Amino acid sequence: MLNVTDLHIRRGHTVILKQIDWRVNRGENWVILGANGSGKTSLLRALTGYFPPTRGEIELLGGQYGSCDWRALREHIGIVTSSFTSLIAVAEPALDTVISGKFAQLDLWKKVTAAEKAAARKLLDLVDGGYLAEREWQYLSQGERQRVLIARALMARPRLLILDEPCAGLDPVARVEFLKLVDRLARSPRAPALVLVTHHVEEITPAFTHALLLRKGEVVAAGLRAKTLTSQKLSQVFAADVRLSRGAQGLRLSLASQQTVVCR
């Protein structure tokens, strides 16, 4: 689905991404994990065509950046990011926000068909947000906004869905509920491949089969979660002696001194 080869991004003297090799195959869900400033956002921007590479290649669904219409390719990528939240009209009902995802536009002005409305309602139901259809954006809680944004991204039937730190700002219960939703989504028929960007191992639910670990713009490890999510590799990622434990509650990271790591 996605093939990133020898990707370098440099601006002036600053090396932002260096020699990134990353391949996402159908049926895989990836987490991108890295400390602040490790290059996660830059990589996402490169994937969506907003950060032209200095060197290397990005191939998405058989089309290659630079040699085909990248805007058409980008339509296959859905993205849920908090940077949208300030761009949505405050009085827009959630249903319209979802429908606008079909047209990759932020302010819905087009006449909407009954079929589009029905599809948007179905997606709101899928994210447990059916009750939000008529509610204005300005009144939605952070957790509700994230769910509406997922439904919005799904409206365009993306092949790849990027969740960029979707749990930032969620309370612990809302976070657990949101992660359950992501897991459910991953198992739904014709689900897009998921890419979760996070600093927190607790957010890596069983749906995520693979991990890409970044540090200072370079790949520390990429591959199956069992091989990449290890104490040794995560110590490299966070430049600290950390221990990864696996329990009934999922993954947990702590400093070797037993203090829980707070990354942000």
Ligand SMILES: Nc1ncnc2c1ncn2[C@@H]1O[C@H](COP(=O)(O)OP(=O)(O)OP(=O)(O)O)[C@@H](O)[C@H]1O
């Ligand atoms: N256009 C640019 N010019 C110069 N430096 C840049 C540019 N864009 C990003 N950087 C730098 O590249 C590094 C990686 O930034 P990026 O935002 O990708 O990190 P990140 O992993 O997403 O961080 P965070 O977790 O804090 O969001 C940072 O040091 C940043 O200042």
